[in-house]
Structure formats: structure tokens, C-alpha cells
Amino acid sequence: MTEPRTVTVHTLDHGSIVVPEPAWCTNHDPFDGHRDDFTHYGPEHPLHFRGHLLWTAMLVQAPFSPSPLIGAYIEQTGYAATLDPAGLRALADAEQAHADHLRRLADELTALREGDR
Numbered sequence: 001m002t003e004p005r006t007v008t009v010h011t012l013d014h015g016s017i018v019v020p021e022p023a024w025c026t027n028h029d030p031f032d033g034h035r036d037d038f039t040h041y042g043p044e045h046p047l048h049f050r051g052h053l054l055w056t057a058m059l060v061q062a063p064f065s066p067s068p069l070i071g072a073y074i075e076q077t078g079y080a081a082t083l084d085p086a087g088l089r090a091l092a093d094a095e096q097a098h099a100d101h102l103r104r105l106a107d108e109l110t111a112l113r114e115g116d117r
Contacts, residue, residue, distance in 0.1 A: 011035040022070075024059055024112065036064045041073075045105060047098040049091055052079050055098060057105055059112070070112050072105060 005021040007028060014035045025040040042059030060073040083091060 009038055011038065019063060022061065022112075024108075025061075036062070038062065038064060045101060047094075047101065049079070049094040052081075053077050054079050054094075057102060059105070059109060070109060072102075072109055074102075 006018050007021045008016055008018050009031045010016050012034055022040055024042045026043045027041050031038055040061045045057040046053055047055040054077055056075045058073050059070060061070045062068060
């Protein structure tokens with residue numbers, strides 16, 4: 001059995017604290033804030049169309065927030081374009097592929113949440 005992973009973070013209100021780190025967590029930005037704002041981040045899932053980033057999705061958890069459940073952080077970019085019919089169909093196809101990817105991420109999130117019970 002392996003030891004649970006931990007990370008030590010500096011907080012403004014609680015000093016340095018050791019926090020259990022979930023197996024899916026891949027990164028912590030340098031943190032120098034309040035304990036309640038500390039967040040675990042999973043790998044980013046960039047979703048593109050014709051070389052332009054449309055969406056970014058990642059698993060997140062703020063373990064000290066009032067609702068510490070694992071969730072999915074979704075960020076939409078400001079992509080804008082005028083498309084012809086073929087381009088619009090290509091965008092629809094890309095969005096369908098993105099929807100499939102997000103459904104797989106939702107399945108992973110469901111499994112992680114059920115494992116927390």
C-alpha cells in the first residue's frame with residue numbers, strides 16, 4: 001500500500017498546512033491566499049476548433065470550501081468567426097466531439113464522487 005500524497009501550502013490565515021492530495025491532482029499554482037481558496041487541479045482538457053481554443057475543462061476541488069465536492073471547472077474562450085455552411089458543419093462536428101469528451105470527464109467525476117462516500 002502506498003502512502004497518501006500530501007502537499008504543503010502557505011496560507012495567509014493558517015500558515016503552512018499539509019493537505020491530502022487526490023491521485024487525480026496534477027498541479028498547484030503557487031498559492032499564497034486564504035485556506036478556503038486553496039484548490040486542487042486535475043489535468044487541463046483543451047478543446048479546439050481549427051487551431052483555436054474554445055473550451056478548457058478540468059477537475060477541481062477546494063477541500064476547505066463550504067462545499068468541498070470534486071467538480072469540473074469549465075472555461076469558454078472568446079472565439080468568434082463568420083462561417084460558411086461547411087465551416088458551420090465542421091464546428092458542429094467539433095462540438096459533438098467536445099460533448100463526447102465532456103461526457104467522459106463527467107463519468108470520471110461521477111466515479112470520483114462516488115469513491116468519496
